[in-house]
Amino acid sequence: xxxxxxxxxxxxxxxGRVKVTxxxxxxxxxxxxxxxxxxxPADLVVGIGDDCAVWRAGDxxxxxxxxxxxxxxxxxxxxxxWADVGWRVLAVNVSDIAAxxxxxxxxxxxxxxPGETSVxxxxxxxxxxxxxxxxxxVTVAGGDIVSAPQVAVTVALIGRAQMRDGIPxxxxxxxxxxxxxxxxxxxxxxxxxxxxxxxEGTPAADALVRAHLRPRTPLALAQEAxxxxxxxxxxxxxxxxxxxxxxCEMSRLGxxxxxxxxxxxxxxxxxxxxxxxxxxxxxxxxxELVLVGEEHRITELSDANPGALTVIGRMTERHxxxxxxxxxxxxxxxxxxRGWDHLRHDP
Amino acid sequence: xxxxxxxxxxxxxxxGRVKVTxxxxxxxxxxxxxxxxxxxPADLVVGIGDDCAVWRAGDxxxxxxxxxxxxxxxxxxxxxxWADVGWRVLAVNVSDIAAxxxxxxxxxxxxxxPGETSVxxxxxxxxxxxxxxxxxxVTVAGGDIVSAPQVAVTVALIGRAQMRDGIPxxxxxxxxxxxxxxxxxxxxxxxxxxxxxxxEGTPAADALVRAHLRPRTPLALAQEAxxxxxxxxxxxxxxxxxxxxxxCEMSRLGxxxxxxxxxxxxxxxxxxxxxxxxxxxxxxxxxELVLVGEEHRITELSDANPGALTVIGRMTERHxxxxxxxxxxxxxxxxxxRGWDHLRHDP
Numbered sequence: 001x002x003x004x005x006x007x008x009x010x011x012x013x014x015x016g017r018v019k020v021t022x023x024x025x026x027x028x029x030x031x032x033x034x035x036x037x038x039x040x041p042a043d044l045v046v047g048i049g050d051d052c053a054v055w056r057a058g059d060x061x062x063x064x065x066x067x068x069x070x071x072x073x074x075x076x077x078x079x080x081x082w083a084d085v086g087w088r089v090l091a092v093n094v095s096d097i098a099a100x101x102x103x104x105x106x107x108x109x110x111x112x113x114p115g116e117t118s119v120x121x122x123x124x125x126x127x128x129x130x131x132x133x134x135x136x137x138v139t140v141a142g143g144d145i146v147s148a149p150q151v152a153v154t155v156a157l158i159g160r161a162q163m164r165d166g167i168p169x170x171x172x173x174x175x176x177x178x179x180x181x182x183x184x185x186x187x188x189x190x191x192x193x194x195x196x197x198x199x200e201g202t203p204a205a206d207a208l209v210r211a212h213l214r215p216r217t218p219l220a221l222a223q224e225a226x227x228x229x230x231x232x233x234x235x236x237x238x239x240x241x242x243x244x245x246x247x248c249e250m251s252r253l254g255x256x257x258x259x260x261x262x263x264x265x266x267x268x269x270x271x272x273x274x275x276x277x278x279x280x281x282x283x284x285x286x287x288e289l290v291l292v293g294e295e296h297r298i299t300e301l302s303d304a305n306p307g308a309l310t311v312i313g314r315m316t317e318r319h320x321x322x323x324x325x326x327x328x329x330x331x332x333x334x335x336x337x338r339g340w341d342h343l344r345h346d347p
Numbered sequence: 348x349x350x351x352x353x354x355x356x357x358x359x360x361x362x363g364r365v366k367v368t369x370x371x372x373x374x375x376x377x378x379x380x381x382x383x384x385x386x387x388p389a390d391l392v393v394g395i396g397d398d399c400a401v402w403r404a405g406d407x408x409x410x411x412x413x414x415x416x417x418x419x420x421x422x423x424x425x426x427x428x429w430a431d432v433g434w435r436v437l438a439v440n441v442s443d444i445a446a447x448x449x450x451x452x453x454x455x456x457x458x459x460x461p462g463e464t465s466v467x468x469x470x471x472x473x474x475x476x477x478x479x480x481x482x483x484x485v486t487v488a489g490g491d492i493v494s495a496p497q498v499a500v501t502v503a504l505i506g507r508a509q510m511r512d513g514i515p516x517x518x519x520x521x522x523x524x525x526x527x528x529x530x531x532x533x534x535x536x537x538x539x540x541x542x543x544x545x546x547e548g549t550p551a552a553d554a555l556v557r558a559h560l561r562p563r564t565p566l567a568l569a570q571e572a573x574x575x576x577x578x579x580x581x582x583x584x585x586x587x588x589x590x591x592x593x594x595c596e597m598s599r600l601g602x603x604x605x606x607x608x609x610x611x612x613x614x615x616x617x618x619x620x621x622x623x624x625x626x627x628x629x630x631x632x633x634x635e636l637v638l639v640g641e642e643h644r645i646t647e648l649s650d651a652n653p654g655a656l657t658v659i660g661r662m663t664e665r666h667x668x669x670x671x672x673x674x675x676x677x678x679x680x681x682x683x684x685r686g687w688d689h690l691r692h693d694p
Contacts, residue, residue: 020461032487064455067491070459118366119378123378148499156503
């Protein structure tokens with residue numbers, strides 16, 4: 001979850017005993033850049049602000065990302081099986097590589113855990129992580145193990161871009177152009193609904209709960225999109241509207257999204273009919289992809305992969321930086337689409 | 348701190364409610380490999396078990412490592428200034444890259460922290476991290492920020508090997524040969540002594556305390572060693588004897604170390620005269636380097652850098668896997684040299 005760099009305002013005015021909740025995750029990231037503000041080296045292609053950092057290494061172009069799951073914040077040990085925690089912590093990193101059209105290669109796994117943790121739990125966590133590594137062709141190449149009051153698992157994942165004639169085929173948050181079509185993979189909101197059901201005690205076999213515990217990022221489809229010339233993508237981690245908003249900010253465009261076209265699964269619609277749209281727009285952690293590109297490229301991708309993509313809107317010159325949700329008559333509607341800012345919304 | 352892979356025994360017999368303290372950090376790492384046991388890809392040069400993972404990327408050879416500092420475990424917020432925590436978390440990663448003779452390039456920084464953390468603390472942490480990045484030429488290229496009950500900072504650092512005629516100039520834990528000379532940089536035990544003083548309330552300006560809070564890994568010297576053909580190195584993180592032990596296991600050799608030759612600073616000798624040798628042998632977290640290589644190469648390096656290196660012993664065919672500390676008469680002596688296994692020795 002290499003967070004976007006909001007181009008708005010400045011936190012310089014904060015001082016004294018301001019807490020991190022007062023400025024949020026994005027404020028903190030903004031400050032980090034100001035303290036590590038060396039002139040970026042020439043071989044750095046993409047720095048802070050996209051799904052991955054990207055740099056040139058000889059004739060290759062490499063990607064790196066990192067994501068953490070913390071016990072009690074991102075998972076509840078008595079509720080989420082350890083194997084699923086292991087799967088998920090790697091899958092969310094694979095999702096970042098997919099969002100740029102790359103190929104995941106090597107993972108470093110950091111385990112922070114209390115000494116009294118049962119070895120069985122860690123075995124299960126490793127097993128789930130190993131399943132995910134096999135699924136996506138990732139090699140666990142190293143890591144670190146440290147003592148901590150509660151379990152936290154961090155993965156740093158390194159991958160490479162697909163190349164054509166020496167040019168990396170990258171999908172970037174700032175790669176959208178006005179008139180580009182916005183499409184999404186899969187269905188949205190299932191993960192947030194699954195988390196709610198999990199907290200209510202629904203077993204892990206439930207389809208919505210599975211969507212939360214075992215996200216399956218469409219890696220091959222993402223790579224195909226990059227090869228077809230789709231230039232902008234982001235994974236749905238914070239929530240659909242917030243994530244499209246990140247591409248708007250970085251591409252200095254607006255987005256018009258047709259609410260009725262947002263793909264919602266029958267399971268979600270039946271479980272939470274009143275809230276299905278809000279969960280799809282703002283639930284987050286779906287790890288599906290938003291793909292933004294010229295219409296003919298999105299159509300070609302969609303035709304080659306029937307049912308995999310849904311077109312939901314277009315990028316616009318107007319309303320720069322804003323995502324407008326529209327009803328079938330074209331009027332703007334209001335849905336509670338607050339994304340998941342990990343520091344403002346502690347559970 | 349990409350841990351060594353002990354080649355001894357097997358934890359297969361453990362089951363039931365065994366805790367991680369029962370098998371320790373190295374037992375856990377051993378188990379990880381069994382769950383992610385894909386055939387390593389051809390471009391992976393070094394996997395789990397050395398200071399860094401290493402892989403070929405086109406005509407380059409890249410390195411990656413990761414290290415975490417956890418509040419209350421690796422630092423005490425009221426005692427260690429935040430700026431020093433920021434410096435240290437990057438410096439310990441630079442140390443891993445140095446130990447293989449590489450050049451650090453890009454860092455991903457993961458901050459896990461409670462919402463009530465003061466922004467001033469994080470600013471200070473960033474400032475220290477930025478100083479270290481400037482010192483070692485590292486670019487912070489991304490990261491992740493998550494909510495957690497206490498502060499933990501994780502850095503994943505990517506670097507590259509120096510190359511000559513298409514061959515990476517790597518120093519590896521398994522690169523030692525019988526008869527090779529063992530040398531160390533700087534002085535040892537200062538960091539452990541500094542931690543003790545810090546806990547007793549000594550100010551951060553004290554030389555021993557500085558050694559703990561602001562480790563300065565000799566990166567340029569390490570790169571020069573690799574260019575001169577020194578083939579084996581490790582950084583002193585667990586403690587001198589334990590770390591030399593890791594090179595013994597990986598190289599299937601023994602080591603004879605002359606206790607009287609281990610470099611101890613006047614500050615340490617004067618502060619803890621009785622325990623200076625034990626702290627130097629087992630204290631750990633010095634982030635100095637052990638360099639193991641042919642005598643003429645170590646001599647050449649030492650001559651070019653007067654005072655930077657101290658020869659303390661030799662690798663031997665006998666006593667494979669063991670480090671023997673010898674007195675001036677050649678008799679083996681016993682010093683409490685327990686290294687810092689992060690799961691067995693909770694503070």
